[in-house]
Amino acid sequence: MTGSGGLPLLFLDVDGPLLPFGPATGPSGSHPTYSTGPVPPGAGAHPLLARIDPGLGPRLAALDCELVWATTWTHGANEVVAPRLGLPALPVVLWPGMSSADARDARAGLHWKTRTLVEWAGGRAFAWVDDEIGEADRRWVAAHHGERALLHRVDPGRGLTDDDFRLLDTWLRMM
Structure with a gap:
């Protein structure tokens, strides 16, 4: 399931970390928008894509890890989001159907992605960036x-910030 190599994985959610939504919690009180040139095929229908900061792509690519989409966008993240960020196609976590274990996990407060990401990591160190991670x-x-694992919750009203990148870089350097 995982890619090759010994680098830690960085599981990336789209909605929240890369695509801020909900009330803006940043200093300006509103979500900035970015013009990135031609809209990738299939992207025109999503009204919030202009909120994706293309400057995040080079910063993500510079991290010493293997980037992996961990989002309900699945392959759509490679078709729509990656081009806006200037990233190549990334591996994609595919989510299994809901089971009775998922219902039990939800009652216990466990996110529905958690078990799948640990399985997908296959024993490799990983960081997970999402707006829905809990204790x-x-x-x-x-x-x-x-x-080792870093589960980092990002404020969905701000998306990834300089502080988030500092934390990820520091954690990855400790490998």
Whole structure:
């Protein structure tokens, strides 16, 4: 399931970390928009894509890790989001159908992505950037993943910030 190599994985969600939504919590009180030239095929229907900062792409690519889409956008992230960021096609986590275990996890406060990401990591160190990570996810990963893991919640009203990149870079350098 995972790519080759020993670099840690960086699981990226789109909505929230890369595509801010909801009330803007940044200093300006509104979401900035960016013009990135031609709109990739299929992107015109999504009204918030102009909020994706193309400057995030080079910053993500510069991190010493293997980037992986961990989003409900699945392959659409490569078709629509990656071109806006100037990123190549990335590996994509595909989500299994809901099960009774998922319902039990939800009642316990565990995010529906958590088990799949640990399985996908296959024992490799990983960071997970998402706007829906909670303490139950951190506890479950600590108990069920034998390698280092950073579960980092991003404010969905701001998206990835300089502070988030500093944290990720520091964590990756400790590898």
